[in-house]
Amino acid sequence: MNNELVKQVFGLIKLNNKLIAVESPLQERISLLINLVSESQRLDINCYLWTLEDDQLHQLVVNQETLALQKVEQYQAIAKNRREHYFEILRFWKTTDLSGILILEGIFPWLGSASTDPDFFLTSEWIKSALINLKLYNHSCNKIVILLGPNATLSSDIAPEVPTIVQQLPAIEEISSYLAQVLPNYSYGDIHAAAIAGLGMYLADIDYGIRQAISNHENTPDELVEKLSAYKIELFKRIYNIQFLQPPATPIGGLELMQQAFKTYKRLLSTLAKAYNLRLPKGILLIGPPGTGKSYSAKACSQQLGLPLIILEWGSFRSYGNLAEYKLKNLLALVDRISRIILYLDDFDKGFAGDDDLSKRLAGMLLTWMQERTSEVLIIASANNIQWLPPELTRSGRFDEIFKVDLPNYGERHEIFTLHLARFDARFQNGGDAYTEDEWKRLLKATQRCVGAEIRVIVERAAVSTFCRMFGDDVLPLEELPPLLIQLSALLAARQSMNPLAIREADRVESMRNIAALQGQPSSPIDSSIYSLGNVDIFG
Known part of the structure; x- marks a missing residue:
């Protein structure tokens, strides 16, 4: 995965882009830097790293797939004597005789949406201005700046000047290729089963999950898959605040018409249905009083279709504040990568009770994704008060099926x-x-x-x-x-x-x-x- 990301970075460098933003999760950082520096050394380009944490500049070198950091004393001397601004690195890189790639880590918080705090605002504007000046000043020089972080959110005034590359979750083929290296004694079938268990995680997470599983004793392939799946469920809970469930054995009383519809959806997942250009509904909305079985119905659908189920409390996104859109973007990328899965949005209406800008932006992101996605994700949402939902969410083509889940007869x-x-x-x-x-x-x-x-x-x-x-x-x-x-x-x-x-x-x-x-x-x-x-x- 990192190799593909590195290809994209150097593709932009060849097009003479002097500022590049790279969004990569923290757990993949070492692997990304090794691949990036290795390619730089192959092209005879120096590579430097500055981190916000210690305000030090290091030259990066890779020896036998090991990353080494060599302190650049030239920067330390200047930074020590001239503490006018904590981001002295931007002035230094503009005028230094050093050339190559400078990786700035931890700078994105100042490049996102505007803040009401005057000091933060002034610092943010200074950094943006300094970055643009770097791009103009070094236009004909061999100096490139890569902005690196887990959340590459850029404000609208600087976003057009900085192309952004996002490290996607690895596809099942990439995971299988990686597992074949770390589990050389496993058969093709065992590798495929382990790859399915690891789908939705980055390679660093998969590697940790495997090492954790085999830390005490050797496992059979089935035991490894079970432990890796359990680790994934726990990881998803921590990172995305969701429940990830394998198809449960869920008996359900009543709601026969809805259950018949679920059986139809299963047939729409077949290759025969695809041959006729038939598809799953874009969304299913379950509406009715509390306690009537809406959440239980989503689990029953998971059982009928044999697909995993992600349960998300939609209203919880409001608690993330400015990070809500970033969290939703990552979650939608996750379900897209897993593809054949059910995404259940519990208490969907509560996320729009405030009728504020955040609710509207989240609804817009979800609508755009629902309209444009090509993955086989079945979206089920439940609501007690449908009148709280924006009208555009309930029109035909968004939620194709709306079921009334009533008091049981x-x-x-x-x-x-x-x-x-x-x-x-x-x-x-x-x-x-x-x-x-x-x-x-x-x-x-x-x-x-x-x-x-x-x-x-x-x-x-x-x-x-x-x-x-x-x-x-x-x-x-x-x-x-x-x-x-x-x-x-x-x-x-x-x-x-x-x-x-x-x-x-x-x-x-x-x-x-x-x-x-x-x-x-x-x-x-x-x-x-x-x-x-x-x-x-x-x-x-």
């Missing part, structure tokens, strides 16, 4: 209860049942406006109360434990201890449901179960 509540009861009571596993039809009708009537999340809580509370009635403080051997039998009375008691949101906030929930009904298509068919409203005596 009688038949769906029966399915949801059965799924959760099976977690604790063996009688409900493998399609089993322990209640009579009349008992079910009584329970479903009592939970008429409960959503799936509330049903889960009711079952868990009933399981806890049943457990507490069965056992005291004495601990029995596991082999002697009797089964946990959850009775209808325990579920009804748990229901009485809860005030469902759809009753507690009836006006708000009904408003959400009405708006969702106008905007989206139903995600559930008409209830045709034996427990449907027409078959339930609501006065019984």
